[in-house]
Amino acid sequence: MSFPRTKIISMSNGQNKSNPPHVQNRGRKATQAILDASLELAEQSGLDSVTVEGIADYAGVAKTTIYRRWPNVSSILMDAVLSQVNAAAPIEEQSTLRETFAVSMKLLTKLYAGRNGKILRALIGRAQVEESLREAIETRWVEPRRKLARELLRRGMRRGEIRPDLDTDVVLDLLYGAIYHRLLVPYKNGKLNERFVEVLLDAVFGGITVRPGTS
Amino acid sequence: MSFPRTKIISMSNGQNKSNPPHVQNRGRKATQAILDASLELAEQSGLDSVTVEGIADYAGVAKTTIYRRWPNVSSILMDAVLSQVNAAAPIEEQSTLRETFAVSMKLLTKLYAGRNGKILRALIGRAQVEESLREAIETRWVEPRRKLARELLRRGMRRGEIRPDLDTDVVLDLLYGAIYHRLLVPYKNGKLNERFVEVLLDAVFGGITVRPGTS
DNA sequence: CTCATAACGATACGATGCGTAGCGATGTCG
């Protein structure tokens, strides 16, 4: 039984388990060097100027070795970033729904302010013209988080914290959409910080219309 | 009085008035052919595969002629799209605040579903790694619309339609952020249509928390 | 109508990166 000449580790799904068992220490070291190099170079000079040849030089690896694993730069960085980022902004249930999202959204703003966030933002940008990257972001980044967040919203509905007739995806678009809007669509004074998250939650959970209880 | 050898028409601001008067019919035809070609090619095969040489061929124009006007492909498409798009999704006051944004947001979803919308989306994507493009989008697309929308929100506050203590930018991030979120950050079943706009407005203007008046 | 000149078209150039192919060298596993 032989394995296909060209094997793409991931990008298609998150499972590397079916790798050829022959890939051992030597291969792993090269793989890790490539991932590290891609992050380093992307941070230094921006995703657009990261090239396969640049990564190869920096990682001390042959260009062909890279092409044996990934089809392009985007997929390398996707793997490199996701391995670190998925744990950086978890969604964990707190005492109230509002507190749950307050914590999550503040972690998210911190993530995007950091090293990997800059790269992740660039990847979302490139995903607008690269269909396979768009799919990868959906499958490996957005959907897993959405799935969890939807469930938390439903529990909040059952506890009577929010209206039970709402479309959970619409609520998530409200909360996280505002953050991504500031991140991706530029305008003056569109700061992305913890204060913004608080003001935002006030508006969403307090409602934007005038109501009796509001002094 | 002579003009600089290399003159970039726009991208920096929206004013072409200070063009050399010597640029007349011949030059204008070439300019228009370049703009048309860039749109055509971008729609055909995606922004990423649009090249200066490709535009030159398609427009029947020398490559040098293009470089005399624009520094790169992004700025060509920015000019080409904005000349058509700014009028396609205006923000005009309706009888109520909710109706004002309902109309505006539905026009926006239609815009992004169309030919120029696809390109505009790709430009926003590339703006994540191209600083000058980011500035151009902010100055020539987002800020003018924000300025108008903020004013409309303030008038709605004075009329008592929404809470007067809100940050207008946060409200706009809620409304339009949700749309751009669906547009740019992919997830399953994230359709961008008129129905979404209605459901979204229900959630924002109706509030997401449980309130007495809601059956 | 004539002519100076600004702008254009065409061509050539070095540089860079892509993705592939061929091949000898090396580590790894049975």
Place this chain on the structure above:
DNA sequence: CGACATCGCTACGCATCGTATCGTTATGAG
């Protein structure tokens, strides 16, 4: 201690970039 998968290395054709050069053409002032 072989057999073989994988690696590093070099070389290749191709596309595009952005610039320079130069002959050609349209245009408007006199």
